[in-house]
Amino acid sequence: MPDSPVTRQQVLTYLTDHPKRPLTARELARALGVDSENYRSFRRLLREMEGDALLFRQRKGRFGLPEQFEAASGRLQVTRSGDGFVIPDDAGSEDVFVPARDLETAQDGDRVVVRIDRRPRGRNPEGRIVRVLERAVSQVVGIYHRQKGQGYVVAQEPPLTTDVLVPQDRSGGAEAGQVVLVEIEDWGARGPRPIGRVTRILGRPEEPGVAVLSILFGHQLPLEFPDRVEREAERIARRGIRPEDLDGREDFRDQLVYTIDPADARDHDDAVSVRELDDGTLEVGVHIADVSFYVKRGSAVDREGAERATSVYLVDRVVPMLPEALSNSICSLVPGEDRLVVSVLFRVDGEGRVGESRIVRGVIRSAHRLSYEQAQSRLDGAAAGRLDQDPLTRSLQQLSRFAGNLRDARFEAGAIDFAMPEAKVELDERGEPVAIAPRERLEAHRLIEDLMILANETIARLGEEEDLPILFRNHEPPSEDRLEGLRSLARLLGHPLPEGQIRPRDIADLVESQSGTRREYLVSVVALRSMKQARYSGDNHGHFGLASEAYSHFTSPIRRYPDLHVHRVVTGWIEGRAGRSRLTRDDLETIARHCSVRERRAEAAERESIELMTIRYMERHLGDEFEGTISGVTGFGLFVMMDEVLAEGLIRVSSLVDDYYVFDAETFTLTGRGSRRRLRLGDRVRVQVVRVDPENREIDLDLLDGPLDPGRGSG
Numbered sequence: 112m113p114d115s116p117v118t119r120q121q122v123l124t125y126l127t128d129h130p131k132r133p134l135t136a137r138e139l140a141r142a143l144g145v146d147s148e149n150y151r152s153f154r155r156l157l158r159e160m161e162g163d164a165l166l167f168r169q170r171k172g173r174f175g176l177p178e179q180f181e182a183a184s185g186r187l188q189v190t191r192s193g194d195g196f197v198i199p200d201d202a203g204s205e206d207v208f209v210p211a212r213d214l215e216t217a218q219d220g221d222r223v224v225v226r227i228d229r230r231p232r233g234r235n236p237e238g239r240i241v242r243v244l245e246r247a248v249s250q251v252v253g254i255y256h257r258q259k260g261q262g263y264v265v266a267q268e269p270p271l272t273t274d275v276l277v278p279q280d281r282s283g284g285a286e287a288g289q290v291v292l293v294e295i296e297d298w299g300a301r302g303p304r305p306i307g308r309v310t311r312i313l314g315r316p317e318e319p320g321v322a323v324l325s326i327l328f329g330h331q332l333p334l335e336f337p338d339r340v341e342r343e344a345e346r347i348a349r350r351g352i353r354p355e356d357l358d359g360r361e362d363f364r365d366q367l368v369y370t371i372d373p374a375d376a377r378d379h380d381d382a383v384s385v386r387e388l389d390d391g392t393l394e395v396g397v398h399i400a401d402v403s404f405y406v407k408r409g410s411a412v413d414r415e416g417a418e419r420a421t422s423v424y425l426v427d428r429v430v431p432m433l434p435e436a437l438s439n440s441i442c443s444l445v446p447g448e449d450r451l452v453v454s455v456l457f458r459v460d461g462e463g464r465v466g467e468s469r470i471v472r473g474v475i476r477s478a479h480r481l482s483y484e485q486a487q488s489r490l491d492g493a494a495a496g497r498l499d500q501d502p503l504t505r506s507l508q509q510l511s512r513f514a515g516n517l518r519d520a521r522f523e524a525g526a527i528d529f530a531m532p533e534a535k536v537e538l539d540e541r542g543e544p545v546a547i548a549p550r551e552r553l554e555a556h557r558l559i560e561d562l563m564i565l566a567n568e569t570i571a572r573l574g575e576e577e578d579l580p581i582l583f584r585n586h587e588p589p590s591e592d593r594l595e596g597l598r599s600l601a602r603l604l605g606h607p608l609p610e611g612q613i614r615p616r617d618i619a620d621l622v623e624s625q626s627g628t629r630r631e632y633l634v635s636v637v638a639l640r641s642m643k644q645a646r647y648s649g650d651n652h653g654h655f656g657l658a659s660e661a662y663s664h665f666t667s668p669i670r671r672y673p674d675l676h677v678h679r680v681v682t683g684w685i686e687g688r689a690g691r692s693r694l695t696r697d698d699l700e701t702i703a704r705h706c707s708v709r710e711r712r713a714e715a716a717e718r719e720s721i722e723l724m725t726i727r728y729m730e731r732h733l734g735d736e737f738e739g740t741i742s743g744v745t746g747f748g749l750f751v752m753m754d755e756v757l758a759e760g761l762i763r764v765s766s767l768v769d770d771y772y773v774f775d776a777e778t779f780t781l782t783g784r785g786s787r788r789r790l791r792l793g794d795r796v797r798v799q800v801v802r803v804d805p806e807n808r809e810i811d812l813d814l815l816d817g818p819l820d821p822g823r824g825s826g
Contacts (some may be wrong), residue, residue: 116149119160126166126176131181133173146280148194164200164224164244181227183207184244186708188644190217192745194271196593197225197238198644206235206643210594213239216299218271220247220711235592243298247708250294251275252329254316254806255285255309264293264307265806268329269715273304281308290314290321292328316805319541323427324618330716331758332423336434341671342416344434347405347412347440352449352474356404356411359686361716363454367502368398369488370444371559377429379444380669382452382477383562385509391591392466393459395513397566398475400442401451402433402668412437417702420709422670425720426536426544431670433697438669446477453678455566463516472685478504486555488728496577511554514561521564525616525658528623534757536724544728547756563666570681572659575651580694581680582673582703584662585652586645588613596743597621597641600634615658630793633740633752637792646707647673649699673706722808725758729810730803732756736815742793744781746774749790751798751812760810762798767814794818 125142126134128459134142136154145153157174164184167177177183185199192213207225222245227238252268255277262277264286275293277285285291292311299305313328314321318595327334334342339663368384384396400729406413406815416432423430431438444450456474458466481489489504490511522528532549540543567584574581589597594613601608606624608617618638625631642656647664668674694702742759743750749762764772770783772790779792790796803810804810 114554114790116145117143117153117156119156119165122156122160123165123176126174127177130179131177133175134170135173139174146762162244164222167224177224181238182224182241183227183238184222184224184709187214187217187219187221187240189214189272191743195240196235196590196645197220197223197240200700206424206590206592207238208235209238209240214272214388215240215243216305217243218247218716219269220390220708221245225529232322233591235590236741246295246298247712248329248331249305250292250310250328252290252292252325254290255282255287255289257287263304264291264309266293266329267808268325268719271305275305275307277307277309285309285312288315290316290325291544299378317544322540322727323425323720326425326720326723327755330712330719332430332712332716333419334430336415336460337411341434341436342410343411344436351441352451356451357474359472360451361454363396363452363473364449364476365400365771366396366478366584367477367506367645368396368475369446369481369503369506370477371481371483371555374482374484376444377435378431378438379480380442380443381559381563381666382475383510384475385506385513388458390457391461391506393509393513395457395510395562396454396667397455397456397562397663398444398452398473399566399666400444400669401453401472401678401682402442402675403453403682404451405437405442406433406675417672417676417705420672420706421712421713423716424808425717426724427538427542427720432672433669442669443473444477446480448476449476450691454762455569456563457569459513465517465565470570470573470681470685472682481555483553483555483559486614487553490554507558510562511558511576514558517561517565518557520617521561521658525619527615527616527619527638527656527658529638529639529656531541531635532632534721534725536721538724545723547728547758548758550565554633563777564659567663567665568659568661570665570677571651571659571663573681574663574677575661575682575685579675579680579684580649580699581663582647582699583651584645584650584654584664585648585650585672586656586662587643587652587653588655589641593641593643595654596777596779596792597637599777600637603778603791603793604634606628615655619658629754629795630740633742633793636742636752644711646701649696649703671706672709673703676702696727723805725756726803726808726810729756729758729760729800730805732800733803734800736797736799738795738797738819741790741792741796744779744790744792747778747820749781749794749796749814753798758810760800760812762796762812762814766801766811790814790818 141154161168166174167182168174168182176662181197185197187195189195195209197207208600217240221243224242225238226241227236229237251266253264253266255264262282263274274712290313291309293307294310295305295307297306315325333377366384368382370379370382380397380400386394419432422432422658452475455470457468489507493504534542535550539547598608599619606621625634651661653660664673674788712765737753739747739751739753742752748764770786782789797815798812799813801813
């Protein structure tokens, strides 16, 4: 079929110049001089432009520009309440709030067109979904059921807002209670529920390995690399490092360079160093694996890495972005081996202030592979006078002091230090959870975090100053709609947030006000829920959470594709090739959107792997009692975050039998009509686990006591 005789730009220009009314395809064709022979290809062009959200089509088939219809395209995020926000493709536009009733068949993560119906003063625009442009998922994993001859699947990975119907002839022989993979064939065009067919039976929920397989298949994560990608990676690794590869590189092999990572880390993409210069200043080095030297744009490894966009860290395994021949071998900064790096070096004066910086390609030979615990043990031992000042310990102390200065300056500028302990799940040999506890956050963790933030900010500033086509890591201020819960909690805690535009400092002060109390974790959780999600873009909009004017991702090219892209641009700048990029602005935004979407998918899979293990762990705690904090208040009940297990459960209103309770949405409070007992966001309570539902990932609680005396629960 021939291409359309007119271009996309001609269609857009004509509609821009003739904005009086929307036009049919025939009217547009006549206006643009498209004859009958080329009409079919012209219609195809219009459909493609509609799919790319360049055009909006009314239900009656007339076309116009999205802004002429008060419409926008973007990614849908569904909140816990069931409502949604559309994050526009245009990074400068406001998020659009969509009530649950107006989501139509759209699901979390879908790329959609939203029609804006209202623009309330001081709040986000409000709209309704009119079209789904791109589905976030095409398959789901869930448990197969049969009822009255009808099959259906309760989707778990990812969870959907409704069940999936499975006709008998598409059940694939599945039996009730089995975990199955279902391909969605119809998202609701023929009824209120999607229709699918079983393509794979994974097993029974209690069988070892089924849970993790569910997450992998449900989030469409690849289990293995294609053969051609593995072969190419192995070829690169066998090549090794040749003498000519060191030409033009700065040699750091005579310096004390080392890595600090989790004890079970398999790849090491960052190393650090510090040395004293002749003038008494220090040179602090952040050395990042030079992955771009090995992975060339357009190669089989690069195409696969770009598609994956990120490594995924589940409870029991890693799904890497790059094959192990690269990620765990030639690119990994293992001790005792020469490794190629891109280094950011900082001159630090006697007061710990950062002066000039420089960025070079280099070669290192890491002297030590420290775990965070080993690094912390040396810092603690030196502070207590138990360790001699050997070179490694002295280096760690110097970096710790420098990192502390960086941290103080960042917090002074308003960066938010969320008190969010990470859940550490301990598994037995069968992959079953035997313990869940907060992962300790050490000074050694902070040290590396501070140095990586400094390197990322330095690269972002370079991108701004040199107008380089890098990807920025943007985190925009929260919208007023998202701040409702946090404002209510802040008022209850006696630390109200200022009205109007919120600053990072305002939220940082609120979190700091609860430091050391039992409500510190709750405030961090609610504050995080109020935030927009960070995303990638070719334009810089700053990073709200870090109170940073410009931020990028540069320090993890083994596990994040945006970092690999930034490395290519920066090394091109080092070698004087910065102006030769073949990427257009549209290309850059396409990469940014894809990486942001893949990141959301990875985060969801990682979160659900922890939630799944938490649910399985809590099955063994039916009847047990816990203290916790009310983390959410709705008309149907109270969400409670339990202290010891970092698990959230629900006290249903129907279980509160001592009174009739009324929900106040303004204050996030349930109040007993007769007793006037008030249960509020942030209150401390004592609960009992009464039901655990693995299929729906729910924990039901009974309220035993509360609100507890602040003296018992707040400190």
